[in-house]
Amino acid sequence: MREISCHKVASGFASGPSLATKMAISFLGNIDPRTGMVVDPGHELYGESISGKVLIFPGGKGSTVGSYVIYQLKKRDLAPAAMINLRSEPIVAVGAIISGIPLVDRVPSDILQLKNGTCIEVDSDRELIRILP
Amino acid sequence: MGMYLSRDEEAIYRGDRGETLRRMMEILVALGDIYGAERLVPVRSVQIAGVSYKNIGDAGLEWISDLEGQVVVPSILNPAGMDLFRYKEMGISEEFASKQRETIEAYRRLGVIIDCTCTPYQIYDSLAERGDHLAWSESSAVCYANSVIGARTNREGGPSALAAALIGKTALYGYHLDHNRQPSHVIEAKAELEGSDYGALGFLVGKEVGDGVPLFRLRSSPTKDELKALGAAMAASGSVALYYVDGVTPKPPEPTANYDGCERISIEWEEIEAVYDEHGGDDADIVALGCPHCSGEELERIADLLAGQKVKKEMWVCTARKIKDACPDLVARIESSGARVFCDTCMVVSPATEGFEKMMVNSGKALVYLPGLGGVDATFGSLEECIDVALGRKRS
Numbered sequence: 373m374r375e376i377s378c379h380k381v382a383s384g385f386a387s388g389p390s391l392a393t394k395m396a397i398s399f400l401g402n403i404d405p406r407t408g409m410v411v412d413p414g415h416e417l418y419g420e421s422i423s424g425k426v427l428i429f430p431g432g433k434g435s436t437v438g439s440y441v442i443y444q445l446k447k448r449d450l451a452p453a454a455m456i457n458l459r460s461e462p463i464v465a466v467g468a469i470i471s472g473i474p475l476v477d478r479v480p481s482d483i484l485q486l487k488n489g490t491c492i493e494v495d496s497d498r499e500l501i502r503i504l505p
Numbered sequence: 506m507g508m509y510l511s512r513d514e515e516a517i518y519r520g521d522r523g524e525t526l527r528r529m530m531e532i533l534v535a536l537g538d539i540y541g542a543e544r545l546v547p548v549r550s551v552q553i554a555g556v557s558y559k560n561i562g563d564a565g566l567e568w569i570s571d572l573e574g575q576v577v578v579p580s581i582l583n584p585a586g587m588d589l590f591r592y593k594e595m596g597i598s599e600e601f602a603s604k605q606r607e608t609i610e611a612y613r614r615l616g617v618i619i620d621c622t623c624t625p626y627q628i629y630d631s632l633a634e635r636g637d638h639l640a641w642s643e644s645s646a647v648c649y650a651n652s653v654i655g656a657r658t659n660r661e662g663g664p665s666a667l668a669a670a671l672i673g674k675t676a677l678y679g680y681h682l683d684h685n686r687q688p689s690h691v692i693e694a695k696a697e698l699e700g701s702d703y704g705a706l707g708f709l710v711g712k713e714v715g716d717g718v719p720l721f722r723l724r725s726s727p728t729k730d731e732l733k734a735l736g737a738a739m740a741a742s743g744s745v746a747l748y749y750v751d752g753v754t755p756k757p758p759e760p761t762a763n764y765d766g767c768e769r770i771s772i773e774w775e776e777i778e779a780v781y782d783e784h785g786g787d788d789a790d791i792v793a794l795g796c797p798h799c800s801g802e803e804l805e806r807i808a809d810l811l812a813g814q815k816v817k818k819e820m821w822v823c824t825a826r827k828i829k830d831a832c833p834d835l836v837a838r839i840e841s842s843g844a845r846v847f848c849d850t851c852m853v854v855s856p857a858t859e860g861f862e863k864m865m866v867n868s869g870k871a872l873v874y875l876p877g878l879g880g881v882d883a884t885f886g887s888l889e890e891c892i893d894v895a896l897g898r899k900r901s
Contacts, residue, residue: 381535405564436662440555440564447567465535466664469528470568 376479376501381460384474387493387504388453391425392486393417398434399441399467408450426492427452428483432464442467454494456483456501476501508537508676509544517672525573529668536665537676546677549656550579550632551670552625553617554642555663557586557854558605565663566608575616576670579632582612583643584798584823585621586855588847595847595857617670621849622825624733624798626654635755638681640669644746645797645870648736651747653729655755657681660746680747683758688720688749691767696774697724701887703731704869705780706772707738711745711873713770720749720757720764727753730800737797738869784872784885785900789865792816792895793852794888795823796868801832803888804846808838810892817897819861820844823851844895853878867891 393416397403402412408423423445432438442464445451455468457477468475474496486492486503493502510518518534520527533545555561555569586605587597597605613619623643625632633639635655641647642661650656659679661669669675679685692710696702710719719739727735727750739745749757794807799822807822822839826848829836836846852858853871858879865884866872875883890900 379538381538382531437561437565439662439664440561440568443568444564460535460539462536462539462662462665465539466532466662469531469535470664472528 373505374503376483376503378456378476378499378501379478380496380499381457381465381477382468382473382475383496384454384472385493385495385497386426386454386474387491388424388426389488390428390486390490390492391417391420391422391488392428392484394430394484396431396433397429397464399432399438399463400435403441403445405441405444405450406448408445422452423450425452426454426456426494428456428486430458430484431461433461434463436463438463439467439470442473443471446471446473456494458484508534508542510534514545523573526671529671532665532668533672533674533676537678540676540678542676542678544677545674546638546681547673548578548640548669548675549637550581550639551576551666552581552583552639552641552643552646553612553663553666553670554583554661556583556608556612556621557850558601558608559586559854559856561608561663566604566611568664569608569611569667572611572615572667574671577673578670580617580670581625581629581632582617582619582621584623584850584854585609587850587857589621589849591845591847594845595855596860597855597857601856615667615671620825620827622798623851624649624800624825626650627798627800628825628827638675640666640675642666644740644744645733645737647746648740648748649733651680652736652749652754653732660744686747686758687718688757688764688767689717690714690719691764691769692719692721693769693771694721694723695771696777698727698777699725700731701734701867701885702777703727703735704738704867704872705777705885707735708742708780708869708872709772709776710770711739711741711743714739714743714745716744716746718747718749719745720751720767722751730803733797734868738873741870741873781885784883786884787894787899789818789863789884789894791819791821791861791863792865792891793821793823793871794867794891795821796851796853796866796871798851799824799828801828801835804828804832804835804839806888807892808835810889811839811842811844814842814896816843816895818895820895821852822846824848865891865894
């Protein structure tokens with residue numbers, strides 16, 4: 373088991389299979405709030421579901437309405453279990469907080485290369501990520 | 506967490522005062538951490554974006570409806586997607602109207618003052634004075650508060666403004682701090698300007714300076730309405746949140762004679778004229794005034810120009826409800842021409858705009874936003890030209 377220290381943005385504890393991308397995510401436009409699928413053909417994760425995953429991406433981008441899209445996903449049980457950013461920006465930070473989804477940032481960038489489906493625990497309050505064998 | 510929190514703030518952050526406030530404090534702390542704030546600062550007032558149902562959709566409405574608590578500082582709303590009473594005349598569907606009313610009611614439950622306007626400073630003097638810290642959202646209101654009033658605010662998003670309203674504080678970073686309030690550009694305008702020329706100037710300068718802090722040296726002395734138009738246009742074509750006009754607005758924190766480190770831009774009259782020429786034509790099917798919302802003085806000027814004549818095209822005049830209520834005679838004079846005075850909304854945030862082909866405006870801000878957000882072509886002219894076109898004449 374590998375432990376990585378991180379910085380808490382939105383509190384909570386969650387675990388799930390990883391889903392990583394080197395591309396930023398605009399929740400408004402890239403993700404369908406009714407299905408949790410990545411619907412932008414230009415995105416590396418096109419066709420993937422982010423629901424229940426530990427979603428690892430550099431950070432957010434795009435419209436501030438993206439914060440509300442994250443909330444809508446959560447209300448429909450379609451949200452990621454947790455999120456990990458290299459550096460959180462306000463859209464994803466605010467979206468995670470209002471939705472109660474654990475979000476951490478300030479992690480080494482090699483985490484973006486983690487194999488999808490790896491089991492990960494995010495313990496935001498202790499500022500720790502655990503990669504399980 | 507890098508930011509200092511007082512014992513009370515810490516308690517809210519831990520959740521001692523409930524889940525809504527805990528999350529609100531988490532928003533303030535997260536933003537403070539992202540932008541390197543040292544601490545929180547109390548705000549005098551809040552202006553909340555995320556009101557038009559067209560912009561926030563069901564996602565935003567659900568979030569606002571789920572919140573519990575009461576705002577602790579005076580808090581006012583941005584324009585909604587429709588006139589809250591005369592929406593049928595705008596061509597708004599009952600379905601949209603019902604969602605919009607739900608949004609307004611959700612804010613009312615939180616204790617927010619239900620005035621939907623981008624010009625809160627035109628209706629309440631008590632919201633902001635020089636030196637006050639604020640958490641305002643709407644980009645033109647932010648620009649006016651920072652620049653003309655001399656207060657201090659960042660451009661807040663909907664949730665962060667609401668967090669500031671419920672906690673009464675915001676994170677101390679960005680335009681709250683002197684060192685971010687120094688000019689970055691000096692703009693020399695080499696012409697006498699009036700009225701919509703200021704919107705054209707802002708349209709040009711915003712594109713040049715982006716999120717910079719321009720200091721203007723002008724040959725004419727702008728009125729408050731002209732400053733409102735200048736800032737609104739720069740906040741739309743760029744993301745300007747603070748500007749100075751030498752000899753007119755409050756001064757920068759450390760005024761100097763020449764602002765030597767600043768980039769220099771000069772604007773010739775021909776460039777202003779080109780904004781009109783490039784967005785010319787008399788073929789608009791609607792004329793819309795009041796972006797940002799008209800002041801009483803602007804309503805008076807519109808009433809004088811219409812004077813007893815009948816409009817041949819749809820014409821909207823957008824203002825705050827309190828301004829309309831304070832000027833019933835002017836409103837009656839404007840509406841006797843066939844034009845309509847709508848409140849609580851504007852052409853930029855209302856879906857009603859999509860029902861038209863081409864809209865003529867006297868606002869640099871509306872000129873930026875209409876093609877993308879409103880799905881309508883835009884032409885640009887002075888107030889006098891807009892009225893001419895509405896009356897079915899050629900531009901004078």
